[in-house]
Amino acid sequence: MAGGLSLRCGDCGAHLKSVEEAQEHAELTSHANFSESAEAVLNLICTTCSKPCRSQTEVDLHTKRTGHADFVDKTLEAAKPIELEAAAKPKDDVVVAAEEGAAAAPSEGGQSEEMVVPEVNKSMLEELESMGFPTARATRALHFSGNSSIEGAINWIAEHEDDPDIDEMPLVPAETKAEANKPSLTPEEMKLKAQELRERARKKKEEEEKRMEREREKERIRIGKELLEAKRIEEDNERKRLLALRKAEKEEEKRAREKIRQKLEEDKAERRRKLGLPPEDPGAAKPSAPPVEEKKSSLPIKPATKAERMRDCLRSLKQHHKDEDAKVKRAFQTLLTYVGNVARSPDEEKFRKIRLTNPSFQERVGNLRGGIEFLEICGFEKLEGDEFLFLPRDKVDISVLNIAGSELNSAIANPFFGVL
Structure with missing residues (x-):
């Protein structure tokens, strides 16, 4: 069913224009006490830069920061009813419990939980009673409309006037009442809470950056090891190539010596043939030359040319x-x-x-x-x-x-x- 034009946080008084904003606000602040409001969220548009401002405070800050002072009020153009069917389910459970007449509900430990009448805005309750509404009906209307306004309570009565328990006093668990009576945060407390959230977000960001830096360092080390290994393999391959080249050169040199030796043998055989000498028997062992006794010569040694x-x-x-x-x-x-x-x-x-x-x-x-x-x-x-x-x-x-x-x-x- 169609609800009001906005939601208001009962813990800090924040004015929210959608269920999604309320969910985000709850995740950031852990606030859970939201109520429907017939008042639309303020929507002031700067005519110079088109920045939307949702409060007079934002307007003042924007003007102080940029010097822009002209704004157009488009609150009514942007306002639209909020669908609260999903959010109303917990309240329906309470209504069902009240219809069953359960003055006390069993807790998780098996013990009965005390049910009490919820506290509502006394001034608005008196105003509804002065209009002729019974106390139980007025209390039920204020409680289930979120204690937001007289108009919200009257709208709720108009929508639920056919309910069989419309004139029964609503009952809620005592803990729920205590939470409802929990005083809202002061501006100083809200500022401290926001600072705490920012500090928590900053620490989380720093931890994420440290984690990413560790991952990058691991990646650098891995790449460095791979480069060293590739360099080692390249040096090994170059060393093997040089050894193979040296071996090939030695083999070539050996073949060249053998070729020269064969040429000398052929020349020697050719000379023996021309002189009419028989071919030299390769199997015959050459007689070893007798040791020559070294004698000191008195003749002068011929110097090298x-x-x-x-x-x-x-x-x-x-x-x-x-x-x-x-x-x-x-x-x-x-x-x-x-x-x-x-x-x-x-x-x-x-x-x-x-x-x-x-x-x-x-x-x-x-x-x-x-x-x-x-x-x-x-x-x-x-x-x-x-x-x-x-x-x-x-x-x-x-x-x-x-x-x-x-x-x-x-x-x-x-x-x-x-x-x-």
Whole structure:
């Protein structure tokens, strides 16, 4: 059935325009004493920003905050009756209990519960009695209309005048009466209650943020572990790839040695055939050479030639950097450039003078073992506190430079140079 135009909280006096607002108010404040009101909720609309205000206090606050002072009253346009059938069910239960004449109802523990007459607004009760309504009817009307107004009580009487118990005094449990008589909150208490609710909501929000932060931290740790594991797997795969590459290079080198050995054997067999000698029996064991007694020779030992010394320098450079083929090849080509420039233009001093501290020279030749020694064999000398390598014009030996160029070309072109 159609009810009033609004609901009013009996605990704090809040004015609510729908059952949904009353439910939300009950969840926030734990208030449960609501009554129907024929007074519509105030609806004042700001003409500047269209903000709705439900009380004069809200109007004053809005004006103070924004400076807007013009409002249009649309209370009657927005007002509509509230359906209270679902909310009226607890009251119907009380009516049924009163119709059955139960002055006392059994409690959960099996004991009888005391039933008493509910307290109503005395001034409104006297006014209804002065209008000619019996005390029981007026009390019942005020109680079930929520003690809201005289109009609400009269409307309730008009709707229930055919009820058989209309003139019977209503009865409610004593606890219900005590709750009904509970004094409403003062403005200070309402302010404290609202502050408590805000504090509770703030703590709940902080707890939720902490929980979310813990979840995010767990996710970061998980992602970090996955990245570390992926990096470890990638490093393992790279290590395995390098090992496989090194193994393949060794196999290739082994096959190259075997190919050279077979070529030497073929050449040897060909020479024996040309000389008319029988083929060498591979099964025949070669006689071991008798131990040669070491004798001190009084003859002078022939010193190694410059070509041999150059070859030893280049071989040492290759062996000490055997895993850096590109760097070795670049060093050989740089040395060939130095030697070739001097051989082509021996009178040009710029080709015969090299600064040892030059970064490019150090990177290409100076930092590699055997590089500077090779240039010294070619005739270069260290000058000015080992700051320069210099080849004097009168010490330029074209034949030595040609030997150096030949050794460098051989080292660059022979892939097995320094390996066998």
